[in-house]
Amino acid sequence: MKAFMNVMVFLMISMPLFSDSIVDPSVSVKRTSEKAFSLQVSNAVNEEVQVSIIDGYGEIVYSHRFVDEKDISRTYNLTKLPEGDYSLNVEKPQSLWIQPLAIEAGMLQIQEQALKTVFKPTIRAHEDLVDFDLLCPVNSEVKIRIFDESEEKPLYTETLETEGSLQKRFNLSQLEDGHYLMDVQINDGDQTFAFRKTIELEK
Template structure:
C-alpha cells in the first residue's frame, strides 16, 4: 500500500482559478454596512446564488447561517443587540474564497473592523483519470496540510497513505498519481488557516 501514490511536484495552475480569485479580490466595494438603532444591515454588492453567509463568534461557533438564493445584490438586516460584548465575524463563502468581515459588539451596537478584513482562499481539488491536483493561493503564507486516505471497498476501512505540509510564498501546487482505483476510493483532507476541506474521489 506504500506505493499507491507516486508524488509529483509538477507545476499545475488553472488560469480560470486565478481569474475567479482575483476578480473576487478586486470587487470594489464588496459590501457595505449600515447601523441604525438596533438594526445592522449588511449589503453584499455582488454575490452568486449558492454562496453561504454566516455569523461566527471569536471561537468559530456558527451563530447564524444561510444559503443566499439570489445573484447580484443581496441585503439583510440583523438585530445583533442581543449578542454579548465581544468579537464576531460575518463570513461570505463563495466560489474559491471566503470573505471575513470582523466586527465587535459593544453595548448592543455593531462596529465593523475594516483593518482586520481578510480573504481566505480555499484549496482547489480536481481529479482527472489517475491524477489528483491540489492548488491553493497562499498569499499570507499559510501552510497547507495534505492528508490522503485510501478507503477499501470491501472492508470500508480508511488507511492514511500520504501526509505532508506544503508551503509557498504565493501558491501551493501538488500533483499525485493514483493507483488501485478499482480497489476503493480516496479521501483528501486538507487543513489550512484553522479550516478543514474534504473531498472523496
C-alpha cells in the same frame, strides 16, 4: 514532511503573491447604525452563498443560504445579541470571507483590519491524475493528506510552507479503483481552515 504509499507527485509550482492577505472585492460590509450593518455580495449568480454570524464560542447565531441571486443586499440588526466578539462569514463555492465583529458598550465595531479571505483549494480528478491548485497568503502552512475510504491512516501526507500560489499534480495510478479523500488544512498563522473533497478513481 512527506509520507508516501503508492502516491506519486510529479509537478509542483509555488509562485509568490507579495501579499500577506487576499481580499475578495465582491463582498463588502458597512455599519448602518449603532448595532446594525449592511452586507453586499455582488456577482453571485449561479452560486450558493452561505451567510453566517458566529459568536466568540463558535456557536452559529444566524445562518442563511442564498441561491442564484445575482446581487445580495441585506441589513442585519444585532440589537438582541449580547456584547462580545463575533464573526461574519460569507462562504462561496470557491472562498470563505471572514469579517471579525465586536459589540462593545452598545456599539458594533467592524474590525476591518482583521478581514480575511480564505480561498478553497481547487481539486480536479482525471482518470488516475489529480490536479491541486491553491491560492493563499504568503507564509501560510498547508498540510495535504490523502485517505482511502476507511480514513484510518493517510496514504500520503505533506506539510509545506507556501509563497502564495501552489499547484501540484498527484499520480494515483498505483492505487486501486474506488473512493479516496483529500484533506487540506491551511494555517495562515492565526487560524487553521480545513477543506475536504472526495476523489473517485475509475481507470
